Amino acid sequence: MKVKRIFASVAMVLGAVVIGTLIVAHTIYANSVTSQVTVGASTPVVSGVSVNGGTSITLTANATTSINVNNTITDANGCGEITGGTTTILLYRSGVTSSTCLTSASNLNCYQATAFTASSTCTSGSQTATTTFGVYYFAQATDSSSSFSGQSWIATVMFKTTDGATGTADSSGVTLNTLTAINVTTSTINYGTIAANTNTGSTNQVTTTTNAGNSSTSLQLSAQATLASGGNVIATSSQGFATSTFNYANTGSSTALTGSAVTVTGFTLTSPTSTSNVQSPVFWGLGVPNGTPTGTYTGTNVFAALFHA
Numbered sequence: 001m002k003v004k005r006i007f008a009s010v011a012m013v014l015g016a017v018v019i020g021t022l023i024v025a026h027t028i029y030a031n032s033v034t035s036q037v038t039v040g041a042s043t044p045v046v047s048g049v050s051v052n053g054g055t056s057i058t059l060t061a062n063a064t065t066s067i068n069v070n071n072t073i074t075d076a077n078g079c080g081e082i083t084g085g086t087t088t089i090l091l092y093r094s095g096v097t098s099s100t101c102l103t104s105a106s107n108l109n110c111y112q113a114t115a116f117t118a119s120s121t122c123t124s125g126s127q128t129a130t131t132t133f134g135v136y137y138f139a140q141a142t143d144s145s146s147s148f149s150g151q152s153w154i155a156t157v158m159f160k161t162t163d164g165a166t167g168t169a170d171s172s173g174v175t176l177n178t179l180t181a182i183n184v185t186t187s188t189i190n191y192g193t194i195a196a197n198t199n200t201g202s203t204n205q206v207t208t209t210t211n212a213g214n215s216s217t218s219l220q221l222s223a224q225a226t227l228a229s230g231g232n233v234i235a236t237s238s239q240g241f242a243t244s245t246f247n248y249a250n251t252g253s254s255t256a257l258t259g260s261a262v263t264v265t266g267f268t269l270t271s272p273t274s275t276s277n278v279q280s281p282v283f284w285g286l287g288v289p290n291g292t293p294t295g296t297y298t299g300t301n302v303f304a305a306l307f308h309a
Contacts, residue, residue: 042076044159044167051155051171061181062212064134069155072128079122081161088158089113089131093140094173095148098156107136108273138214138272141178181213182305191286199287202247210279211269216308218268220261224302229295240285243267248285261304268308
């Protein structure tokens with residue numbers, strides 16, 4: 001009987017557990033998932049390419065002229081792709097084409113550069129830049145009087161990022177104006193000492209004139225100030241010139257200088273194609289009239305270019 005009571009008590013206890021509160025135990029295990037993405041190379045965008053601010057190009061005689069090419073480069077991968085990238089900038093006459101210019105640079109019609117100067121801080125993957133070219137005085141004109149009328153000068157900007165993506169854009173075209181100019185490399189015509197009522201005979205002084213522009217040119221001569229010493233003068237027409245050696249004593253062998261411009265017969269300078277001078281001489285002689293007082297006479301002769309088609 002005791003044993004039965006014990007079991008009954010246990011049964012009652014167990015029954016209380018079952019009927020009362022149900023206790024459920026869970027074991028929770030932690031899990032992690034790896035996330036991954038590969039960011040691809042974005043294609044850079046070249047925009048806003050312009051030459052000389054969109055205005056016509058006027059060259060400088062016997063020198064180079066600074067011509068700017070401006071552009072903006074944008075890359076969605078950020079500024080690192082831009083600052084570490086490589087650039088090719090072309091400035092060329094449109095008839096040459098960018099593909100030819102890329103392999104055949106020439107100061108006549110195609111200029112190349114591989115670097116630009118940042119004109120702003122790169123922000124949000126965008127950078128504005130400027131490349132400056134020194135364009136020579138003989139670069140080919142494209143205005144209405146030139147041999148390339150209807151063409152223009154344009155720029156092509158090609159940009160390649162560090163991951164190999166590339167972007168390219170062209171500018172609108174601008175006109176490169178004809179420049180007709182000369183450079184007289186001789187500073188003085190010194191006839192030496194000549195007695196009154198005599199002349200230089202077959203002894204000539206020589207001036208050399210070079211083409212300093214991009215067109216063919218002829219030459220005009222005149223006297224701005226006649227030879228003078230104090231109040232004494234030697235008539236302008238006493239100076240004679242020719243395109244070859246001559247004897248002043250031979251009538252008609254030279255052309256008399258005047259106060260107005262006279263085109264020199266037979267004198268033409270073709271347009272240069274490089275920095276090698278295209279040049280030609282003019283020969284000079286002088287006759288001193290009878291009765292001219294002694295003294296050192298000085299004057300000024302003017303050399304002027306004249307467009308030659």
